[in-house]
Amino acid sequence: MKTTNETAVLFIEEIRILIRNHYGPLFWWPGDSPDEIAIGAILTQNTAWQNVEKALNNMKKKKLLSFPAILEYDTVILAEAIRPSGYFNQKAKKLKILAKKVCQNDGKTITDFLKGKSTAAARKQLIETWGIGPETADSILLYADNRRIFVVDAYTKRIFSRHGISAPDTDYETIREMVENAIPPDSSDYNEFHAGIVHLGKDFCHRKNPDCGTCPLGRLLRQSG
Ligand code: SF4
Structure with a gap:
Protein backbone atom coordinates (compact mmCIF):
# COMPACT_ATOMS: atom_id res chain seq x y z
CA MET A 1 0.00 0.00 0.00
CA LYS A 2 1.37 3.42 -0.91
CA THR A 3 0.62 6.38 1.33
CA THR A 4 1.03 10.09 0.72
CA ASN A 5 3.35 12.04 3.04
CA GLU A 6 0.38 13.66 4.69
CA THR A 7 -1.29 10.33 5.38
CA ALA A 8 2.01 8.95 6.67
CA VAL A 9 2.32 11.85 9.13
CA LEU A 10 -1.14 11.17 10.56
CA PHE A 11 -0.51 7.44 10.60
CA ILE A 12 2.79 7.77 12.48
CA GLU A 13 1.12 9.95 15.12
CA GLU A 14 -1.73 7.43 15.45
CA ILE A 15 0.77 4.60 15.89
CA ARG A 16 2.66 6.59 18.52
CA ILE A 17 -0.50 7.20 20.54
CA LEU A 18 -1.63 3.56 20.33
CA ILE A 19 1.79 2.36 21.50
CA ARG A 20 1.90 4.92 24.31
CA ASN A 21 -1.60 3.95 25.46
CA HIS A 22 -0.61 0.30 25.51
CA TYR A 23 2.71 0.55 27.35
CA GLY A 24 2.46 3.82 29.27
CA PRO A 25 5.72 5.62 30.14
CA LEU A 26 8.75 3.37 29.62
CA PHE A 27 11.46 5.72 30.95
CA TRP A 28 14.17 4.53 28.58
CA TRP A 29 17.15 4.10 28.22
CA PRO A 30 18.43 1.93 31.08
CA GLY A 31 21.59 3.47 32.52
CA ASP A 32 22.71 5.40 35.59
CA SER A 33 24.58 8.14 33.74
CA ASN A 146 18.28 14.79 25.45
CA ARG A 147 18.73 16.03 21.88
CA ARG A 148 15.70 16.27 19.62
CA ILE A 149 16.44 13.42 17.30
CA PHE A 150 14.62 10.17 16.55
CA VAL A 151 16.35 6.78 16.56
CA VAL A 152 15.43 4.42 13.71
CA ASP A 153 16.10 0.73 14.28
CA ALA A 154 15.23 -2.56 12.59
CA TYR A 155 11.90 -2.72 14.45
CA THR A 156 10.93 0.74 13.17
CA LYS A 157 11.67 -0.30 9.60
CA ARG A 158 9.75 -3.57 9.99
CA ILE A 159 6.67 -2.03 11.61
CA PHE A 160 6.56 0.92 9.20
CA SER A 161 6.89 -1.27 6.14
CA ARG A 162 4.24 -3.72 7.37
CA HIS A 163 1.87 -0.78 7.78
CA GLY A 164 2.67 0.75 4.40
CA ILE A 165 4.35 3.87 5.83
CA SER A 166 7.67 3.12 4.17
CA ALA A 167 9.15 0.45 1.95
CA PRO A 168 11.37 -2.30 3.45
CA ASP A 169 14.42 -0.65 1.87
CA THR A 170 13.62 2.98 2.76
CA ASP A 171 16.82 4.51 4.11
CA TYR A 172 17.52 5.56 7.69
CA GLU A 173 17.48 9.33 7.15
CA THR A 174 14.18 9.30 5.25
CA ILE A 175 12.42 7.43 8.06
CA ARG A 176 14.00 9.64 10.74
CA GLU A 177 12.81 12.78 8.95
CA MET A 178 9.33 11.34 8.45
CA VAL A 179 8.98 10.72 12.20
CA GLU A 180 10.46 14.09 13.15
CA ASN A 181 7.96 15.78 10.81
CA ALA A 182 5.09 13.73 12.20
CA ILE A 183 5.45 14.11 15.95
CA PRO A 184 6.13 17.15 18.12
CA PRO A 185 9.82 18.07 18.41
CA ASP A 186 10.14 17.05 22.02
CA SER A 187 12.89 14.65 22.98
CA SER A 188 10.70 12.91 25.56
CA ASP A 189 8.23 12.02 22.78
CA TYR A 190 11.04 10.68 20.59
CA ASN A 191 12.48 8.88 23.60
CA GLU A 192 9.18 7.17 24.45
CA PHE A 193 8.22 6.44 20.83
CA HIS A 194 11.47 4.65 20.06
CA ALA A 195 11.26 2.70 23.34
CA GLY A 196 7.66 1.73 22.55
CA ILE A 197 8.61 0.55 19.06
CA VAL A 198 11.36 -1.66 20.51
CA HIS A 199 8.90 -3.18 23.01
CA LEU A 200 6.24 -3.68 20.32
CA GLY A 201 8.76 -5.32 18.01
CA LYS A 202 9.89 -7.74 20.72
CA ASP A 203 6.41 -8.52 22.04
CA PHE A 204 4.37 -8.70 18.82
CA CYS A 205 6.04 -7.75 15.53
CA HIS A 206 8.34 -10.75 15.20
CA ARG A 207 10.32 -11.21 12.01
CA LYS A 208 8.38 -14.40 11.37
CA ASN A 209 4.77 -14.87 12.48
CA PRO A 210 3.86 -11.40 13.77
CA ASP A 211 1.15 -11.55 16.42
CA CYS A 212 -1.23 -9.06 14.77
CA GLY A 213 -4.28 -10.58 16.50
CA THR A 214 -3.26 -9.28 19.94
CA CYS A 215 -1.00 -6.39 18.89
CA PRO A 216 -2.13 -2.85 19.87
CA LEU A 217 -1.69 -1.86 16.21
CA GLY A 218 -3.71 -4.79 14.90
CA ARG A 219 -6.81 -2.74 14.33
CA LEU A 220 -4.95 -0.45 11.93
CA LEU A 221 -4.31 -3.44 9.68
CA ARG A 222 -7.95 -4.52 9.93
CA GLN A 223 -9.13 -0.96 9.10
CA SER A 224 -6.94 -0.79 6.01
CA GLY A 225 -8.46 -4.04 4.89
S1 SF4 B 1 2.41 -7.34 14.86
FE1 SF4 B 1 1.07 -6.88 13.13
S2 SF4 B 1 -0.25 -5.23 13.85
FE2 SF4 B 1 1.53 -5.32 15.23
S3 SF4 B 1 3.00 -3.89 14.42
FE3 SF4 B 1 3.49 -5.88 13.52
S4 SF4 B 1 2.37 -5.93 11.59
FE4 SF4 B 1 1.50 -4.29 12.82
Missing part, protein backbone atom coordinates in the same frame (compact mmCIF):
# COMPACT_ATOMS: atom_id res chain seq x y z
CA PRO A 34 25.00 9.66 30.25
CA ASP A 35 28.35 7.84 29.98
CA GLU A 36 26.77 4.47 30.79
CA ILE A 37 24.09 5.17 28.15
CA ALA A 38 26.67 6.10 25.51
CA ILE A 39 28.80 3.03 26.29
CA GLY A 40 25.65 0.85 26.25
CA ALA A 41 24.72 2.27 22.83
CA ILE A 42 27.94 0.84 21.41
CA LEU A 43 27.73 -2.45 23.31
CA THR A 44 24.16 -3.10 22.14
CA GLN A 45 25.15 -3.23 18.47
CA ASN A 46 24.16 -6.66 17.10
CA THR A 47 23.24 -8.17 20.43
CA ALA A 48 20.41 -8.49 22.94
CA TRP A 49 20.22 -6.12 25.89
CA GLN A 50 20.71 -8.91 28.49
CA ASN A 51 24.22 -9.41 27.09
CA VAL A 52 24.90 -5.68 27.34
CA GLU A 53 23.83 -5.69 30.99
CA LYS A 54 26.37 -8.42 31.76
CA ALA A 55 29.11 -6.47 29.98
CA LEU A 56 28.19 -3.24 31.80
CA ASN A 57 28.21 -5.05 35.14
CA ASN A 58 31.68 -6.41 34.41
CA MET A 59 32.84 -2.90 33.51
CA LYS A 60 31.38 -1.56 36.77
CA LYS A 61 33.14 -4.23 38.84
CA LYS A 62 36.46 -3.46 37.16
CA LYS A 63 35.88 0.33 37.45
CA LEU A 64 36.00 0.66 33.69
CA LEU A 65 32.72 2.48 33.24
CA SER A 66 34.11 5.90 32.41
CA PHE A 67 35.86 7.27 29.34
CA PRO A 68 39.13 8.13 31.14
CA ALA A 69 39.24 4.54 32.49
CA ILE A 70 38.49 3.08 29.04
CA LEU A 71 41.31 5.16 27.62
CA GLU A 72 43.74 4.19 30.35
CA TYR A 73 43.16 0.43 30.51
CA ASP A 74 44.65 -2.11 28.18
CA THR A 75 42.40 -3.07 25.24
CA VAL A 76 42.71 -6.76 26.15
CA ILE A 77 41.36 -6.13 29.68
CA LEU A 78 38.55 -4.01 28.26
CA ALA A 79 37.67 -6.64 25.64
CA GLU A 80 37.56 -9.37 28.29
CA ALA A 81 35.18 -7.29 30.45
CA ILE A 82 32.75 -6.72 27.59
CA ARG A 83 33.01 -10.27 26.18
CA PRO A 84 29.29 -11.07 26.95
CA SER A 85 28.19 -8.35 24.48
CA GLY A 86 29.74 -10.22 21.51
CA TYR A 87 32.16 -8.80 18.90
CA PHE A 88 34.12 -7.79 22.01
CA ASN A 89 37.45 -7.06 20.30
CA GLN A 90 35.77 -4.72 17.80
CA LYS A 91 33.63 -3.09 20.47
CA ALA A 92 36.67 -2.56 22.73
CA LYS A 93 38.35 -0.78 19.84
CA LYS A 94 35.24 1.35 19.23
CA LEU A 95 35.07 2.33 22.91
CA LYS A 96 38.76 3.21 22.93
CA ILE A 97 38.39 5.43 19.85
CA LEU A 98 35.36 7.23 21.30
CA ALA A 99 37.14 7.59 24.65
CA LYS A 100 40.09 9.21 22.92
CA LYS A 101 37.77 11.80 21.35
CA VAL A 102 35.87 12.39 24.58
CA CYS A 103 39.03 12.86 26.63
CA GLN A 104 40.75 15.26 24.29
CA ASN A 105 40.85 18.88 25.52
CA ASP A 106 40.55 17.68 29.14
CA GLY A 107 37.08 16.19 28.60
CA LYS A 108 35.98 13.35 30.84
CA THR A 109 32.37 12.58 29.91
CA ILE A 110 30.15 12.29 26.86
CA THR A 111 28.42 15.43 28.14
CA ASP A 112 31.73 17.32 27.99
CA PHE A 113 32.19 16.10 24.43
CA LEU A 114 28.72 17.17 23.24
CA LYS A 115 28.54 20.44 25.19
CA GLY A 116 28.34 23.59 23.06
CA LYS A 117 27.86 21.69 19.80
CA SER A 118 24.73 21.96 17.71
CA THR A 119 22.91 18.66 17.25
CA ALA A 120 24.00 18.55 13.61
CA ALA A 121 27.67 19.16 14.52
CA ALA A 122 27.59 16.66 17.39
CA ARG A 123 25.95 14.06 15.15
CA LYS A 124 28.53 14.60 12.42
CA GLN A 125 31.40 14.15 14.88
CA LEU A 126 29.89 10.98 16.31
CA ILE A 127 29.20 9.48 12.89
CA GLU A 128 32.74 10.29 11.81
CA THR A 129 33.98 8.17 14.72
CA TRP A 130 34.95 4.64 13.64
CA GLY A 131 32.27 2.11 14.64
CA ILE A 132 29.49 4.64 15.24
CA GLY A 133 26.71 4.69 12.66
CA PRO A 134 23.55 6.81 12.59
CA GLU A 135 21.56 4.56 14.94
CA THR A 136 24.27 4.54 17.62
CA ALA A 137 24.96 8.27 17.20
CA ASP A 138 21.28 9.14 17.49
CA SER A 139 20.85 6.84 20.52
CA ILE A 140 23.68 8.72 22.25
CA LEU A 141 22.28 12.12 21.28
CA LEU A 142 18.70 11.33 22.30
CA TYR A 143 19.20 9.22 25.41
CA ALA A 144 22.50 10.51 26.81
CA ASP A 145 22.04 14.18 25.92
Whole structure:
Protein backbone atom coordinates (compact mmCIF):
# COMPACT_ATOMS: atom_id res chain seq x y z
CA MET A 1 0.00 0.00 0.00
CA LYS A 2 1.37 3.42 -0.91
CA THR A 3 0.62 6.38 1.33
CA THR A 4 1.03 10.09 0.72
CA ASN A 5 3.35 12.04 3.04
CA GLU A 6 0.38 13.66 4.69
CA THR A 7 -1.29 10.33 5.38
CA ALA A 8 2.01 8.95 6.67
CA VAL A 9 2.32 11.85 9.13
CA LEU A 10 -1.14 11.17 10.56
CA PHE A 11 -0.51 7.44 10.60
CA ILE A 12 2.79 7.77 12.48
CA GLU A 13 1.12 9.95 15.12
CA GLU A 14 -1.73 7.43 15.45
CA ILE A 15 0.77 4.60 15.89
CA ARG A 16 2.66 6.59 18.52
CA ILE A 17 -0.50 7.20 20.54
CA LEU A 18 -1.63 3.56 20.33
CA ILE A 19 1.79 2.36 21.50
CA ARG A 20 1.90 4.92 24.31
CA ASN A 21 -1.60 3.95 25.46
CA HIS A 22 -0.61 0.30 25.51
CA TYR A 23 2.71 0.55 27.35
CA GLY A 24 2.46 3.82 29.27
CA PRO A 25 5.72 5.62 30.14
CA LEU A 26 8.75 3.37 29.62
CA PHE A 27 11.46 5.72 30.95
CA TRP A 28 14.17 4.53 28.58
CA TRP A 29 17.15 4.10 28.22
CA PRO A 30 18.43 1.93 31.08
CA GLY A 31 21.59 3.47 32.52
CA ASP A 32 22.71 5.40 35.59
CA SER A 33 24.58 8.14 33.74
CA PRO A 34 25.00 9.66 30.25
CA ASP A 35 28.35 7.84 29.98
CA GLU A 36 26.77 4.47 30.79
CA ILE A 37 24.09 5.17 28.15
CA ALA A 38 26.67 6.10 25.51
CA ILE A 39 28.80 3.03 26.29
CA GLY A 40 25.65 0.85 26.25
CA ALA A 41 24.72 2.27 22.83
CA ILE A 42 27.94 0.84 21.41
CA LEU A 43 27.73 -2.45 23.31
CA THR A 44 24.16 -3.10 22.14
CA GLN A 45 25.15 -3.23 18.47
CA ASN A 46 24.16 -6.66 17.10
CA THR A 47 23.24 -8.17 20.43
CA ALA A 48 20.41 -8.49 22.94
CA TRP A 49 20.22 -6.12 25.89
CA GLN A 50 20.71 -8.91 28.49
CA ASN A 51 24.22 -9.41 27.09
CA VAL A 52 24.90 -5.68 27.34
CA GLU A 53 23.83 -5.69 30.99
CA LYS A 54 26.37 -8.42 31.76
CA ALA A 55 29.11 -6.47 29.98
CA LEU A 56 28.19 -3.24 31.80
CA ASN A 57 28.21 -5.05 35.14
CA ASN A 58 31.68 -6.41 34.41
CA MET A 59 32.84 -2.90 33.51
CA LYS A 60 31.38 -1.56 36.77
CA LYS A 61 33.14 -4.23 38.84
CA LYS A 62 36.46 -3.46 37.16
CA LYS A 63 35.88 0.33 37.45
CA LEU A 64 36.00 0.66 33.69
CA LEU A 65 32.72 2.48 33.24
CA SER A 66 34.11 5.90 32.41
CA PHE A 67 35.86 7.27 29.34
CA PRO A 68 39.13 8.13 31.14
CA ALA A 69 39.24 4.54 32.49
CA ILE A 70 38.49 3.08 29.04
CA LEU A 71 41.31 5.16 27.62
CA GLU A 72 43.74 4.19 30.35
CA TYR A 73 43.16 0.43 30.51
CA ASP A 74 44.65 -2.11 28.18
CA THR A 75 42.40 -3.07 25.24
CA VAL A 76 42.71 -6.76 26.15
CA ILE A 77 41.36 -6.13 29.68
CA LEU A 78 38.55 -4.01 28.26
CA ALA A 79 37.67 -6.64 25.64
CA GLU A 80 37.56 -9.37 28.29
CA ALA A 81 35.18 -7.29 30.45
CA ILE A 82 32.75 -6.72 27.59
CA ARG A 83 33.01 -10.27 26.18
CA PRO A 84 29.29 -11.07 26.95
CA SER A 85 28.19 -8.35 24.48
CA GLY A 86 29.74 -10.22 21.51
CA TYR A 87 32.16 -8.80 18.90
CA PHE A 88 34.12 -7.79 22.01
CA ASN A 89 37.45 -7.06 20.30
CA GLN A 90 35.77 -4.72 17.80
CA LYS A 91 33.63 -3.09 20.47
CA ALA A 92 36.67 -2.56 22.73
CA LYS A 93 38.35 -0.78 19.84
CA LYS A 94 35.24 1.35 19.23
CA LEU A 95 35.07 2.33 22.91
CA LYS A 96 38.76 3.21 22.93
CA ILE A 97 38.39 5.43 19.85
CA LEU A 98 35.36 7.23 21.30
CA ALA A 99 37.14 7.59 24.65
CA LYS A 100 40.09 9.21 22.92
CA LYS A 101 37.77 11.80 21.35
CA VAL A 102 35.87 12.39 24.58
CA CYS A 103 39.03 12.86 26.63
CA GLN A 104 40.75 15.26 24.29
CA ASN A 105 40.85 18.88 25.52
CA ASP A 106 40.55 17.68 29.14
CA GLY A 107 37.08 16.19 28.60
CA LYS A 108 35.98 13.35 30.84
CA THR A 109 32.37 12.58 29.91
CA ILE A 110 30.15 12.29 26.86
CA THR A 111 28.42 15.43 28.14
CA ASP A 112 31.73 17.32 27.99
CA PHE A 113 32.19 16.10 24.43
CA LEU A 114 28.72 17.17 23.24
CA LYS A 115 28.54 20.44 25.19
CA GLY A 116 28.34 23.59 23.06
CA LYS A 117 27.86 21.69 19.80
CA SER A 118 24.73 21.96 17.71
CA THR A 119 22.91 18.66 17.25
CA ALA A 120 24.00 18.55 13.61
CA ALA A 121 27.67 19.16 14.52
CA ALA A 122 27.59 16.66 17.39
CA ARG A 123 25.95 14.06 15.15
CA LYS A 124 28.53 14.60 12.42
CA GLN A 125 31.40 14.15 14.88
CA LEU A 126 29.89 10.98 16.31
CA ILE A 127 29.20 9.48 12.89
CA GLU A 128 32.74 10.29 11.81
CA THR A 129 33.98 8.17 14.72
CA TRP A 130 34.95 4.64 13.64
CA GLY A 131 32.27 2.11 14.64
CA ILE A 132 29.49 4.64 15.24
CA GLY A 133 26.71 4.69 12.66
CA PRO A 134 23.55 6.81 12.59
CA GLU A 135 21.56 4.56 14.94
CA THR A 136 24.27 4.54 17.62
CA ALA A 137 24.96 8.27 17.20
CA ASP A 138 21.28 9.14 17.49
CA SER A 139 20.85 6.84 20.52
CA ILE A 140 23.68 8.72 22.25
CA LEU A 141 22.28 12.12 21.28
CA LEU A 142 18.70 11.33 22.30
CA TYR A 143 19.20 9.22 25.41
CA ALA A 144 22.50 10.51 26.81
CA ASP A 145 22.04 14.18 25.92
CA ASN A 146 18.28 14.79 25.45
CA ARG A 147 18.73 16.03 21.88
CA ARG A 148 15.70 16.27 19.62
CA ILE A 149 16.44 13.42 17.30
CA PHE A 150 14.62 10.17 16.55
CA VAL A 151 16.35 6.78 16.56
CA VAL A 152 15.43 4.42 13.71
CA ASP A 153 16.10 0.73 14.28
CA ALA A 154 15.23 -2.56 12.59
CA TYR A 155 11.90 -2.72 14.45
CA THR A 156 10.93 0.74 13.17
CA LYS A 157 11.67 -0.30 9.60
CA ARG A 158 9.75 -3.57 9.99
CA ILE A 159 6.67 -2.03 11.61
CA PHE A 160 6.56 0.92 9.20
CA SER A 161 6.89 -1.27 6.14
CA ARG A 162 4.24 -3.72 7.37
CA HIS A 163 1.87 -0.78 7.78
CA GLY A 164 2.67 0.75 4.40
CA ILE A 165 4.35 3.87 5.83
CA SER A 166 7.67 3.12 4.17
CA ALA A 167 9.15 0.45 1.95
CA PRO A 168 11.37 -2.30 3.45
CA ASP A 169 14.42 -0.65 1.87
CA THR A 170 13.62 2.98 2.76
CA ASP A 171 16.82 4.51 4.11
CA TYR A 172 17.52 5.56 7.69
CA GLU A 173 17.48 9.33 7.15
CA THR A 174 14.18 9.30 5.25
CA ILE A 175 12.42 7.43 8.06
CA ARG A 176 14.00 9.64 10.74
CA GLU A 177 12.81 12.78 8.95
CA MET A 178 9.33 11.34 8.45
CA VAL A 179 8.98 10.72 12.20
CA GLU A 180 10.46 14.09 13.15
CA ASN A 181 7.96 15.78 10.81
CA ALA A 182 5.09 13.73 12.20
CA ILE A 183 5.45 14.11 15.95
CA PRO A 184 6.13 17.15 18.12
CA PRO A 185 9.82 18.07 18.41
CA ASP A 186 10.14 17.05 22.02
CA SER A 187 12.89 14.65 22.98
CA SER A 188 10.70 12.91 25.56
CA ASP A 189 8.23 12.02 22.78
CA TYR A 190 11.04 10.68 20.59
CA ASN A 191 12.48 8.88 23.60
CA GLU A 192 9.18 7.17 24.45
CA PHE A 193 8.22 6.44 20.83
CA HIS A 194 11.47 4.65 20.06
CA ALA A 195 11.26 2.70 23.34
CA GLY A 196 7.66 1.73 22.55
CA ILE A 197 8.61 0.55 19.06
CA VAL A 198 11.36 -1.66 20.51
CA HIS A 199 8.90 -3.18 23.01
CA LEU A 200 6.24 -3.68 20.32
CA GLY A 201 8.76 -5.32 18.01
CA LYS A 202 9.89 -7.74 20.72
CA ASP A 203 6.41 -8.52 22.04
CA PHE A 204 4.37 -8.70 18.82
CA CYS A 205 6.04 -7.75 15.53
CA HIS A 206 8.34 -10.75 15.20
CA ARG A 207 10.32 -11.21 12.01
CA LYS A 208 8.38 -14.40 11.37
CA ASN A 209 4.77 -14.87 12.48
CA PRO A 210 3.86 -11.40 13.77
CA ASP A 211 1.15 -11.55 16.42
CA CYS A 212 -1.23 -9.06 14.77
CA GLY A 213 -4.28 -10.58 16.50
CA THR A 214 -3.26 -9.28 19.94
CA CYS A 215 -1.00 -6.39 18.89
CA PRO A 216 -2.13 -2.85 19.87
CA LEU A 217 -1.69 -1.86 16.21
CA GLY A 218 -3.71 -4.79 14.90
CA ARG A 219 -6.81 -2.74 14.33
CA LEU A 220 -4.95 -0.45 11.93
CA LEU A 221 -4.31 -3.44 9.68
CA ARG A 222 -7.95 -4.52 9.93
CA GLN A 223 -9.13 -0.96 9.10
CA SER A 224 -6.94 -0.79 6.01
CA GLY A 225 -8.46 -4.04 4.89
S1 SF4 B 1 2.41 -7.34 14.86
FE1 SF4 B 1 1.07 -6.88 13.13
S2 SF4 B 1 -0.25 -5.23 13.85
FE2 SF4 B 1 1.53 -5.32 15.23
S3 SF4 B 1 3.00 -3.89 14.42
FE3 SF4 B 1 3.49 -5.88 13.52
S4 SF4 B 1 2.37 -5.93 11.59
FE4 SF4 B 1 1.50 -4.29 12.82
